[in-house]
Amino acid sequence: MPLNESAEVSVKHSDRMRRVGQKNTAPEVAVRRLLYTLGYRFRLNVAYLPGRPDIVLTAKKTAIFVHGCLWHRHFRCARATMPKVNVQFWQEKFSRTKQRDDAAIRQLESAGWKTIVIWECEATTEGELTTRLLREIPE
C-alpha cells in the first residue's frame, strides 16, 4: 500500500497499516513456529493458489491464512477499528479486501482444499492455537 494512503489516519492506525502486506508478521511467525513444532511441513505465500495463502500444508491439502484483524475486518474484534478520517475510503477498501478473502476461500474449498483462518489476536495464545490446529488440520 502506498504510504500516502495511510498518511491521514491516526498514528495508531497508520502504524498498524504500515505492516499490511508485509511478510513475516509476528502472528505469521508464531503460527509457523507452532506448526513446525507440531511436526507439520509447509510452504509459504503460495502464489498459484487463490488468495495466496500465507501457509500451505500441501500434504494435508490445507491452506492457512493469518489475517490482521484491522485490515481483514475481524468481526467483533477490538482491533478491527475504523479510521476516524476518510471513513468512506476505508470502508470501501476494507469491503474489497473482505470480498477478495471470501472469494479466495470459496475457490479453495470448491477445489477441495481445507482452509483455516487464524486472526492475529488468536495467534497470541499458544495453547488454544495448538488445540485448534490439531483439531482442524486433517489427519
Ligand SMILES: [Zn+2]
Ligand atoms: Zn481479532
